[in-house]
Amino acid sequence: xxxxxxxxxxxxxxxxxxxxxxxxxxxxxxxxxxxxxxxxxxxxxxxxxxxxxxxxxxxxxxxxxxxxxxxxxxxxxxxxxxxxxxxxxxxxxxxxxxxxxxxxxxxxxxxxxxxxxxxxxxxxxxxxxxxxxxxxxxxxxxxxxxxxxxxxxxxxxxxxxxxxxxxxxxxxxxxxxxxxxxxxxxxxxxxxxxxxxxxxxxxxxxxxxxxxxxxxxxxxxxxxxxxxxxxxxxxxxxxxxxxxxxxxxxxxxxxxxxxxxxxxxxxxxxxxxxxxxxxxxxxxxxxxxxxxxxxxxxxxxxxxxxxxxxxxxxxxxxxxxxxxxxxxxxxxxxxxxxxxxxxxxxxxxxxxxxxxxxxxxxxxxxxxxxxxxxxxxxxxxxxxxxxxxxxxxxxxxxxxxxxxxxxxxxxxxxxxxxxxxxxxxx
Amino acid sequence: xxxxxxxxxxxxxxxxxxxxxxxxxxxxxxxxxxxxxxxxxxxxxxxxxxxxxxxxxxxxxxxxxxxxxxxxxxxxxxxxxxxxxxxxxxxxxxxxxxxxxxxxxxxxxxxxxxxxxxxxxxxxxxxxxxxxxxxxxxxxxxxxxxxxxxxxxxxxxxxxxxxxxxxxxxxxxxxxxxxxxxxxxxxxxxxxxxxxxxxxxxxxxxxxxxxxxxxxxxxxxxxxxxxxxxxxxxxxxxxxxxxxxxxxxxxxxxxxxxxxxxxxxxxxxxxxxxxxxxx
Numbered sequence: 065x066x067x068x069x070x071x072x073x074x075x076x077x078x079x080x081x082x083x084x085x086x087x088x089x090x091x092x093x094x095x096x097x098x099x100x101x102x103x104x105x106x107x108x109x110x111x112x113x114x115x116x117x118x119x120x121x122x123x124x125x126x127x128x129x130x131x132x133x134x135x136x137x138x139x140x141x142x143x144x145x146x147x148x149x150x151x152x153x154x155x156x157x158x159x160x161x162x163x164x165x166x167x168x169x170x171x172x173x174x175x176x177x178x179x180x181x182x183x184x185x186x187x188x189x190x191x192x193x194x195x196x197x198x199x200x201x202x203x204x205x206x207x208x209x210x211x212x213x214x215x216x217x218x219x220x221x222x223x224x225x226x227x228x229x230x231x232x233x234x235x236x237x238x239x240x241x242x243x244x245x246x247x248x249x250x251x252x253x254x255x256x257x258x259x260x261x262x263x264x265x266x267x268x269x270x271x272x273x274x275x276x277x278x279x280x281x282x283x284x285x286x287x288x289x290x291x292x293x294x295x296x297x298x299x300x301x302x303x304x305x306x307x308x309x310x311x312x313x314x315x316x317x318x319x320x321x322x323x324x325x326x327x328x329x330x331x332x333x334x335x336x337x338x339x340x341x342x343x344x345x346x347x348x349x350x351x352x353x354x355x356x357x358x359x360x361x362x363x364x365x366x367x368x369x370x371x372x373x374x375x376x377x378x379x380x381x382x383x384x385x386x387x388x389x390x391x392x393x394x395x396x397x398x399x400x401x402x403x404x405x406x407x408x409x410x411x412x413x414x415x416x417x418x419x420x421x422x423x424x425x426x427x428x429x430x431x432x433x434x435x436x437x438x439x440x441x442x443x444x445x446x447x448x449x450x451x452x453x454x455x456x457x458x459x460x461x462x463x464x465x466x467x468x469x470x471x472x473x474x475x476x477x478x479x480x481x482x483x484x485x486x487x488x489x490x
Numbered sequence: 491x492x493x494x495x496x497x498x499x500x501x502x503x504x505x506x507x508x509x510x511x512x513x514x515x516x517x518x519x520x521x522x523x524x525x526x527x528x529x530x531x532x533x534x535x536x537x538x539x540x541x542x543x544x545x546x547x548x549x550x551x552x553x554x555x556x557x558x559x560x561x562x563x564x565x566x567x568x569x570x571x572x573x574x575x576x577x578x579x580x581x582x583x584x585x586x587x588x589x590x591x592x593x594x595x596x597x598x599x600x601x602x603x604x605x606x607x608x609x610x611x612x613x614x615x616x617x618x619x620x621x622x623x624x625x626x627x628x629x630x631x632x633x634x635x636x637x638x639x640x641x642x643x644x645x646x647x648x649x650x651x652x653x654x655x656x657x658x659x660x661x662x663x664x665x666x667x668x669x670x671x672x673x674x675x676x677x678x679x680x681x682x683x684x685x686x687x688x689x690x691x692x693x694x695x696x697x698x699x700x701x702x703x704x705x706x707x708x709x710x711x712x713x714x715x716x717x718x719x720x721x722x723x724x725x726x727x728x729x730x731x732x733x734x735x736x737x738x739x740x741x742x743x744x745x746x747x748x749x750x751x752x753x754x755x756x757x758x759x760x761x762x763x764x765x766x767x768x769x
Contacts, residue, residue, distance in 0.1 A: 157497075163501055165498060168495055169495050174604065185530040190526070190529075193522055197518050201518075202518045
């Protein structure tokens, strides 16, 4: 049996809705007295929904069960309010669960936010000691590691300057370095890398990867940055409304999180106004209907995507419009765009349905979002957007046998475009 | 096969479970916090730790002029400056421990909301930090005392050896009251407003700015229930040879102190695990 680092059993965390107390003793007493007499609470907000009574329970986490093995790098993703941070708070023992038990094996280093416990008046060196001690290191342990920590942080030059003079990047670097060098069996990170520069982010990810692979440390990582999740984690959990809705491979988890709900997939989309980009709310020339010539959104690697658009004009003149299609990965990184080379003429107050062919043959097997833009070319040659539909539909490219000689493709290293095999010179 | 875990997190705690061993493990943190509190207090000041001397010195001068000269509340037979200073530094130790401990949770919500360490570490380090300030002030007091002693104006007694016990008791008492207030202020901030006033009121209920001789005899039994009164009295008996040591009231004051500290720990224990949700 593989050794577990963390075992979470039936854990729920309950919060009370509404203000927790009136914030003052007087307010609480007032509310209590009013309730006693059956009158309206004088402290409830005017127009507040009466069906949510103050004190109604809200489950931030609802019966969570999760086992994390030793040496595993687990990513946790989910929309805001899904319960990710609450879960990490419980694990780092900042607050206690309402029900359930959590078993933890080993020491936890949590880096929930930048520079936790840094005192602005103390120097970098003093803060390393301080922060280390807060994370549970003894002075001796820090003594033996201090040089390594300073080197890793890249702020040696400023180490004896009070940290209140540091830039926010330097803050993160120092904070991360301390936590990364803590002899903890479990590391918890919540969006800590968002502030550091790219080079440092990369260094941190490498360090964490090493920690998991070579030292057998367990890493829990929460982020909205799918690329870092992809680089670091080997397993991923998707949370939603206090539940774990998916537990498994990273790519599937990301696809699920990014909204690829295959069950409700439609290849025939009728546009309603709230699907439009709000910057162009009521265009006069609009895309009304998109139809993909693929029954369930799947295309084979190397195939081209055929689709048709129905475009409607409310202009009193014939309009010459162009169509642009933008392709993004499921994680939201733009891949490329493709536009028509000559305009399509829409008769005044009329509509046209046209078929197009998008060259998707270079896209590696994965899921993609498509965005559509209608635009005109103005008098001075600048383009002028008429209608913008962002991430309106998705396609999934599926692998063919010949793709990459049957080997797996690692998008985090190689990107999302395959330009074919490398040919030998004659 | 059941696996053993080094830490198990469960929702409810027992009425009183105080992990003394865990606190010991974090002793380095306590020392670093003490250092941090002390150093950061005087960073970017020209006089630095000298401020620890100037503050009580100024208060004592004010007391000597207002309560001593104008109101005539000092005890007879001892130099009024020493009389007020003795009360002042002892009271100052107690009151600063109390107010700072009372702000522990709300003032450190930033750290406490992010990482776990035994929460009691914070108030303990506060009490120790103030002990440093007290020591500086006490040395100043001893110097002045020695000067007056040489002139024959005061006569310290052997009770001076009780100083550690007095300090310990003040630390325990302020810790007790402080954590009661801080446990309550996580939810109700009202008490925070009251605390400045409350401490001042408490001072006037304690013979700091006047001699105990002016308290009418019929109120004495109630008056002596204030655990700080016997402490200040004993302090003055010890160093200024004023009055006589009152064992009964001294023991009662210890009883009250232990009761308050126990209540404080009980309350602290209740809120410790989840106070971050309400703070």
